[in-house]
Amino acid sequence: MQMIDNVVEKYADLFDIDSNLDRLVQRIELLSYINPNNIEQEKRRFFASKYTETPEFHYPKVKFDAYKLQRLFFSQRLERIEDEEIRQLYEDIIYYYSGMIECIDTIGQGKRFYYNSLRSYGTPTERDVENAKFILHFADEPLGKEMIPAFSAQEAKQYFEEFAKRYNFKLNIKLSTKLAAEAMVSNSTQTLLLKKNVLFSENQLKTLAYHEIGVHLVTTYNGMAQPLKVFSNGFPKNVETQEGLAVFSEYMSGALTLKRLKELAYRVLAVDSLLKGNSFAATFDLIHGQYKLNRDDAFTITLRVHRGGGFTKDQLYLTGLKKVYDYYHAGEDLSLLLMGKVNIEYKPLIEKLLKLGLAKDSLYFNDAFSQNNNQNKTLDFILRNLK
Numbered sequence: 001m002q003m004i005d006n007v008v009e010k011y012a013d014l015f016d017i018d019s020n021l022d023r024l025v026q027r028i029e030l031l032s033y034i035n036p037n038n039i040e041q042e043k044r045r046f047f048a049s050k051y052t053e054t055p056e057f058h059y060p061k062v063k064f065d066a067y068k069l070q071r072l073f074f075s076q077r078l079e080r081i082e083d084e085e086i087r088q089l090y091e092d093i094i095y096y097y098s099g100m101i102e103c104i105d106t107i108g109q110g111k112r113f114y115y116n117s118l119r120s121y122g123t124p125t126e127r128d129v130e131n132a133k134f135i136l137h138f139a140d141e142p143l144g145k146e147m148i149p150a151f152s153a154q155e156a157k158q159y160f161e162e163f164a165k166r167y168n169f170k171l172n173i174k175l176s177t178k179l180a181a182e183a184m185v186s187n188s189t190q191t192l193l194l195k196k197n198v199l200f201s202e203n204q205l206k207t208l209a210y211h212e213i214g215v216h217l218v219t220t221y222n223g224m225a226q227p228l229k230v231f232s233n234g235f236p237k238n239v240e241t242q243e244g245l246a247v248f249s250e251y252m253s254g255a256l257t258l259k260r261l262k263e264l265a266y267r268v269l270a271v272d273s274l275l276k277g278n279s280f281a282a283t284f285d286l287i288h289g290q291y292k293l294n295r296d297d298a299f300t301i302t303l304r305v306h307r308g309g310g311f312t313k314d315q316l317y318l319t320g321l322k323k324v325y326d327y328y329h330a331g332e333d334l335s336l337l338l339m340g341k342v343n344i345e346y347k348p349l350i351e352k353l354l355k356l357g358l359a360k361d362s363l364y365f366n367d368a369f370s371q372n373n374n375q376n377k378t379l380d381f382i383l384r385n386l387k
Contacts, residue, residue, distance in 0.1 A: 034308050035178050042057060086353075089236075179193060228353070231339055301314075
C-alpha cells in the first residue's frame with residue numbers, strides 16, 4: 001500500500017487527470033445507447049413485409065449534453081504529464097472518448113452516426129472481406145445435440161452463476177428484451193445482460209461464458225483494480241483487442257465452432273454491404289437470400305450493423321481474433337492483455353507502466369488460456385491461413 005501511495009504522490013498530476021477523466025467517462029458507454037428499444041416489434045414487421053420495409057428503430061434517450069461533456073474532456077491540462085509517452089496516451093484517450101460522445105449523440109441520425117462510427121471503428125479492408133469469404137467456403141459441419149437451443153434465459157442465468165464461481169468477483173445478471181446480441185457486458189455497472197426471449201444451446205452457454213465472463217468481465221474487474229482508471233474505462237480503440245481476446249477464449253476452451261466463425265465472417269460482409277450503401281433489406285438479402293443463413297440469424301447480423309445509422313464495430317471481431325491468435329503463437333503473454341480494457345498496440349507502453357508502478361499484474365486470469373482445448377483442425381487451418 002505504501003508503494004502505491006508513493007507512486008500516486010510522485011505522479012500526482014497524472015492521477016489527477018486520470019481521475020477527472022474517470023468521472024467524465026462514466027456517462028458514455030456506447031453499448032447502453034445503441035441497442036434499439038423496439039427490436040422484436042420491428043423484426044415482426046420486417047418479416048411480415050416479406051423483407052422489404054426498413055425497420056424504424058427507437059433508441060434510449062441520451063442523458064448528457066454532448067457539447068458540454070466534450071468541452072470538459074478537452075479542458076484537461078495534459079501538459080502537466082511530464083512523461084511524453086504517457087501524455088500521448090492520454091491525448092489519444094481524449095480524442096477516442098470524444099469520438100464515443102459524438103457516436104452516442106448522433107445515434108439514429110443516419111449518415112451523421114455512420115461517419116462517427118467509421119472514425120471510431122474503421123472499415124473492413126479488401127483483405128478482411130477476402131478472409132470472410134475464405135471462411136464461408138468451408139462446408140458446414142454436422143450439428144450435434146450440444147448445438148440445439150434448449151435452455152431458457154433463466155437456466156442460462158443459473159449456468160453463468162455457477163461458471164463465475166471460479167472467479168472471486170461479484171456477478172450481476174439482468175434479463176433484457178432490448179439486446180441485439182444474446183448477451184453483453186455493461187462495463188460501467190459490471191453487469192452481464194442476457195436476452196430474455198431466446199433459447200440457448202449447450203455450446204452457446206459455454207461460448208458466452210468464456211467470451212463474456214472469461215474475458216469481458218475479467219478485464220472489467222482487472223481494470224477496476226488498476227491504479228490508473230484508464231485501464232477500466234478503456235484504452236483508445238480497445239474493441240478489436242477485447243473482442244479478439246473474447247473469441248480466442250472461445251477457441252482455447254474448445255467452444256468455438258465453424259458455425260460461430262462463419263457468423264463473424266457474415267458480420268464482415270454485412271459491414272462491407274453497409275459501406276457500399278446498401279439498405280437494411282439489401283444487406284439482409286445478401287446474408288439470408290444469397291448465403292442462405294436462416295432468417296433469424298440473418299436479421300440479427302443485419303440489425304447489429306445497420307442500427308444507429310450504420311455501426312461498423314462488427315468487422316473487428318475477426319481481425320481481432322487473428323491478431324490475438326498470432327500474438328499467442330508468437331509466445332506472447334496473454335495476461336498482459338487481461339489487465340483491463342487495453343489495446344494490443346499499446347503493449348510496450350503497458351510494460352512501461354508496469355515497471356513504473358503505474359500498473360499491476362492481472363488479479364484474475366482466464367483459465368481457458370492455460371491450455372489449448374481446441375480439437376477442431378479445420379479451425380486451426382483457417383486461423384493459420386487468414387491473411
